[in-house]
Amino acid sequence: MSTLPLAVGRRRRTSVRHTLDTRVSPYAYVAPFFLLFAAFGLFPLAYTAWVSLHEWTLLDEEQTFVGMRNYGTLLADDYFWNATFNTLSIGILSTAPQLVLAIWLAHLLNRRLRFQTLFRVSLLVPNVTSVVAVVVIFSQLFGRDFGLINWVLSWFGVGQIDWAAGTATSHLALSVMIMWRWTGYNALIFLAAMQAVPRELYEAATLDGASNLKQLVRITVPMIRPTIIFVVIVSTIGAMQVIAEPLLFGTSSGGGGGLVTGGPDRQFQTLALYVYEHGFTKFDFGYASAASWVMFLFVVVVAGINYLVTRRVKGGVI
Known part of the structure; x- marks a missing residue:
């Protein structure tokens, strides 16, 4: 029985693992940081920008959209x-x-x-x-x-x-x-x-x-x-x-x-x-x-x- 197909299959699997290791692994290693940063950094930042466009107080059940009024008052x-x-x-x-x-x-x-x-x-x-x-x-x-x-x-x-x-x-x-x-x-x-x-x-x-x-x-x-x-x-x-x-x-x-x-x-x-x-x-x-x-x-x-x-x-x- 010829061993050529088995050798070709092993080479292909080795090539795939090498590709994954060199191209995908670096992104997998740094992914946890970016996921945490998106959850605890980017999302709060974007949400704060949205809040800044409202009259948003702790006691009010509804928040009124006021646009850039808060910024004008601030300046x-x-x-x-x-x-x-x-x-x-x-x-x-x-x-x-x-x-x-x-x-x-x-x-x-x-x-x-x-x-x-x-x-x-x-x-x-x-x-x-x-x-x-x-x-x-x-x-x-x-x-x-x-x-x-x-x-x-x-x-x-x-x-x-x-x-x-x-x-x-x-x-x-x-x-x-x-x-x-x-x-x-x-x-x-x-x-x-x-x-x-x-x-x-x-x-x-x-x-x-x-x-x-x-x-x-x-x-x-x-x-x-x-x-x-x-x-x-x-x-x-x-x-x-x-x-x-x-x-x-x-x-x-x-x-x-x-x-x-x-x-x-x-x-x-x-x-x-x-x-x-x-x-x-x-x-x-x-x-x-x-x-x-x-x-x-x-x-x-x-x-x-x-x-x-x-x-x-x-x-x-x-």
Whole structure:
């Protein structure tokens, strides 16, 4: 009996399995993510857009279609623009110094140091610490009457500062909290990128007499530019969505005012707090959905601007 048909059949089955493995398997592996993203990401996003076109409150059994009225009311609300300004101000004050410090820390840890592993692990401690604990501790540090910051400033003749009462002071205090939480995390990302930079470049620069600062500016930063772009975009998105720090800061520091209003004069109410106020205290889900969509568009625009600017740092496009 000839074995040729059996061999042909085996080759065909092998070819089919190979085709499935190379062309179908990759899609099967990534399918769970896209299914979950569609269920918990795209659907809520689309549904929120639909809700934003209605007068949608918790107590009403029927929702009235109002079209773009919520958006018009939103753009005419001074409190919304105040929250936008606060968000941008806190974001700039926290993100720019944070990235500079993170690169500097990563550059230091990229050198040969004693207890290097301990230092690297310690950078993650602020990030894994509960945000509630961070805000409570820093609110006490920035306390008006018994805060450590005011006590140190008193050595230089500076009077007691009510950090939670003013716009500039509250933004500065919140920025310090955000920087403390995320600088170490971003430093580890930069450090991972620096590990891939060829050592020969640093050795050649050292032989040419370049200082550590010049090596950082002329070698490290250009070589890790893609990572810098990634961190800038992620940090920008995080800064535009900040909510926990301002939510707890006013009460913890004794500054007064409601939790969701960001102080008595809304001096540090962010966009996320503004959405929370209308959605979960006033239960105006239609208006809150419109605010969240405008906030989403702001995040996209600001992240896009940061992306374009960062790509041109030190000249040239990647």
